[in-house]
Structures are given as C-alpha cells and as structure tokens.
Amino acid sequence: xxxxxxxxxxxxxxxxxxxxxxxxxxxxxxxxxxxxxxxxxxxxxxxxxxxxxxxxxxxxxxxxxxxxxxxxxxxxxxxxxxxxxxxxxxxxxxxxxxxxxxxxxxxxxxx
Amino acid sequence: xxxxxxxxxxxxxxxxxxxxxxxxxxxxxxxxxxxxxxxxxxxxxxxxxxxxxxxxxxxxxxxxxxxxxxxxxxxxxxxxxxxxxxxxxxxxxxxxxxxxxxxxxxxxxxxxx
Numbered sequence: 001x002x003x004x005x006x007x008x009x010x011x012x013x014x015x016x017x018x019x020x021x022x023x024x025x026x027x028x029x030x031x032x033x034x035x036x037x038x039x040x041x042x043x044x045x046x047x048x049x050x051x052x053x054x055x056x057x058x059x060x061x062x063x064x065x066x067x068x069x070x071x072x073x074x075x076x077x078x079x080x081x082x083x084x085x086x087x088x089x090x091x092x093x094x095x096x097x098x099x100x101x102x103x104x105x106x107x108x109x110x111x
Numbered sequence: 112x113x114x115x116x117x118x119x120x121x122x123x124x125x126x127x128x129x130x131x132x133x134x135x136x137x138x139x140x141x142x143x144x145x146x147x148x149x150x151x152x153x154x155x156x157x158x159x160x161x162x163x164x165x166x167x168x169x170x171x172x173x174x175x176x177x178x179x180x181x182x183x184x185x186x187x188x189x190x191x192x193x194x195x196x197x198x199x200x201x202x203x204x205x206x207x208x209x210x211x212x213x214x215x216x217x218x219x220x221x222x223x224x
Contacts, residue, residue, distance in 0.1 A: 045213065101146075
C-alpha cells in the first residue's frame with residue numbers, strides 16, 4: 001500500500017518568514033507527487049513533480065522532489081496571511097489514477 | 112463548463128437513515144473518485160471508477176456503495192448512516208494524467224446524529 005507522511009502536522013509563523021513543509025512517500029511504480037493548498041473548501045492544485053520534472057516554482061512557492069530519498073519539500077518565502085491553509089501532498093503510481101494523501105500540514109501565518 | 116458539481120453542500124442525518132450524495136462532471140473524465148476528510152486524517156479514498164460500469168473499493172469503503180452508469184455521474188450511497196460517517200466528502204474527476212487535471216468538487220459536509 002502507498003504511504004505518504006507529512007511533517008510538521010502544524011506550523012505557526014509570522015508574516016514574512018520562510019517555511020519548509022515536508023512530504024515523504026512510499027509507492028510502488030511511482031508516477032507523480034502533487035502538492036495542494038486547501039483553505040475552506042476543496043483542495044486547489046499547486047505543483048506536480050515527476051521523474052522528469054523534479055523542481056517547480058511559482059512566485060513565492062517552490063517545490064523539489066528527491067527521487068532517491070523519496071521525499072519532497074514545499075517552500076514558501078516571504079509568507080503572507082493569505083498563505084494560511086492546510087497543505088496536502090499526494091502521490092500516484094502507474095497502476096492507476098488514485099491519489100494517496102498525507103495527513104496535511106496546517107500552516108498559520110500571524111500578521 | 113461547471114467542472115465537478117456536488118450536492119447537497121450540507122446534510123444532517125439520523126443514525127440508520129440512508130441518503131445519496133450526488134456528483135456530476137462535465138469534462139468527459141473517465142476517472143472519478145470519492146474521498147472523505149476527517150480532522151488530522153487528510154483525504155482518504157472511499158471508492159473510485161475508471162469508467163462507466165467499472166467501480167472499485169478504496170481505502171475506507173465500508174458503509175458506502177457506488178455505481179457508475181454514465182461517464183458524467185458517480186453517486187455515493189450511504190445505506191444506513193452511522194455517527195462514524197460524519198465527515199466532509201469530496202468527489203473528484205481526472206483525465207488520467209498522473210494527477211494533472213484532477214478536479215475536486217466543493218464538498219459535502221455530512222453530520223450523522
């Protein structure tokens with residue numbers, strides 16, 4: 001069975017700080033690792049990382065995938081109160097299209 | 112283009128009642144799935160479907176039934192609701208690109224008393 005573990009479970013920082021969220025995974029026949037941001041409703045897509053795309057960046061957010069050590073990190077620089085959310089990572093394999101999620105990291109940004 | 116539409120948004124059931132959560136997508140996605148989200152548990156897969164007429168169990172299928180008679184619709188049925196089924200339920204669809212394009216509905220908050 002796939003397994004995805006996120007750390008920390010929760011994080012409280014001040015506006016302007018930089019944060020790093022962690023995600024480790026165990027999956028047979030790995031296909032992709034995805035990051036989502038969830039505020040009050042459904043998760044919204046941030047990044048997808050694969051064996052051919054191990055680094056992604058969008059504005060203040062960036063993510064890398066370490067295929068050898070089986071983990072990914074999500075970095076957020078110059079945090080803002082709008083970054084407060086639950087951040088979820090999930091993996092997929094080539095056998096099917098199922099997403100296996102970690103428990104999420106609840107990030108709170110204090111003004 | 113509405114994406115994934117879930118109804119209802121909120122529901123309160125009494126223990127033992129049955130109900131169906133509706134999910135419809137208009138993107139012609141073959142893959143559809145149902146997740147439940149509980150505090151501190153992330154999203155856990157209940158059932159999924161790889162196409163019309165084909166369904167399979169996920170991680171937490173007990174107490175739930177599904178069917179997929181059309182590409183567009185994937186209803187989730189609770190046959191006899193229990194308090195342990197109090198949760199937020201998300202339906203999702205995907206074009207089958209390794210997670211890219213996965214689209215979630217807005218969720219149904221279900222309370223069983």
